[in-house]
Amino acid sequence: GAGVSQSPSNKVTEKGKDVELRCDPISGHTALYWYRQSLGQGLEFLIYFQGNSAPDKSGLPSDRFSAERTGGSVSTLTIQRTQQEDSAVYLCASSPGQTYNEQFFGPGTRLTVL
Amino acid sequence: AQSVTQPDIHITVSEGASLELRCNYSYGATPYLFWYVQSPGQGLQLLLKYFSGDTLVQGIKGFEAEFKRSQSSFNLRKPSVHWSDAAEYFCAVGGSGGYNKLIFGAGTRLAVHP
Numbered sequence: 001g002a003g004v005s006q007s008p009s010n011k012v013t014e015k016g017k018d019v020e021l022r023c024d025p026i027s028g029h030t031a032l033y034w035y036r037q038s039l040g041q042g043l044e045f046l047i048y049f050q051g052n053s054a055p056d057k058s059g060l061p062s063d064r065f066s067a068e069r070t071g072g073s074v075s076t077l078t079i080q081r082t083q084q085e086d087s088a089v090y091l092c093a094s095s096p097g098q099t100y101n102e103q104f105f106g107p108g109t110r111l112t113v114l
Numbered sequence: 115a116q117s118v119t120q121p122d123i124h125i126t127v128s129e130g131a132s133l134e135l136r137c138n139y140s141y142g143a144t145p146y147l148f149w150y151v152q153s154p155g156q157g158l159q160l161l162l163k164y165f166s167g168d169t170l171v172q173g174i175k176g177f178e179a180e181f182k183r184s185q186s187s188f189n190l191r192k193p194s195v196h197w198s199d200a201a202e203y204f205c206a207v208g209g210s211g212g213y214n215k216l217i218f219g220a221g222t223r224l225a226v227h228p
Contacts, residue, residue, distance in 0.1 A: 031214060033214075033215065033216075035216075035218075042218055042219070042221065043204065043206075043216075043218035043221075044218075045215040045216065045217070048214065050214075056215065059215070091157065093158075102148075102163060103160075103216060104160075105150075105157040105158040105159075106157055107155075107156065107157040108157055
C-alpha cells in the first residue's frame with residue numbers, strides 16, 4: 001500500500017513569508033508526528049497527534065509554528081513569518097495506534113528560507 | 115533527561131568488513147529502542163526495534179542489534195558490509211504508556227570503500 005506522502009518535496013521561500021507543509025499518513029494510522037531535521041540539531045520532535053486527543057505540542061520551537069490534523073487524516077504544518085533558521089527538512093511519520101508501534105516516515109519536505 | 119548518544123559521527127569501512135555502530139541512551143523507564151537508516155534524499159527506514167524479550171534482535175538487510183541494559187547500549191552490527199549500506203544511521207529511543215515521540219541520536223554517517 002501507499003506510504004506516508006508529503007508535499008511539496010522542496011519549498012523555497014523568502015524570509016517573513018508563511019509556508020504550509022502537508023502530510024498524508026498511511027490510511028488507518030491514528031497517530032501522526034512531525035519532526036525537523038536540520039544541520040547542527042539532528043532530528044527533533046515537533047508535534048504529535050493521536051486520534052481525537054489534544055496534540056502534544058511540546059516540541060514546537062516557537063509560536064510561529066502550528067499544525068492541524070483534519071478528520072484524523074491529513075496534517076498541515078504551518079510556519080508563519082519564516083526565518084532563516086527554519087531552513088530544514090520537515091519529516092512526517094505515522095503509526096497504527098496508541099500502543100507503541102513503529103513509526104513510518106515520509107520522504108520529507110526540504111524548506112529553504114532565503 | 116532523555117537522550118541518545120551516537121559517539122561516531124563518521125565511520126568508513128571496506129566492503130566485506132564487519133560493522134558496529136554504537137548507541138547509548140539515557141531514559142528513565144523501560145526504553146523502546148530503534149535503528150533507522152536514511153539514504154541520501156530518502157526518508158527514514160526502520161532497520162530493527164527492541165521492545166522486550168530477547169536482547170538480540172534481527173532486522174532487515176542483515177543487521178542485528180543487542181540491547182544491554184547494564185551498559186545502556188543498543189549497538190548495531192552487521193557481519194559483512196555491502197557498498198549499498200553507505201547511508202546515515204540513527205538510533206532512537208521512545209517510551210511506553212502512550213507517550214510516543216522518538217528521541218534521536220545525531221546519526222552516524224557510514225562510508226563503504228570498495
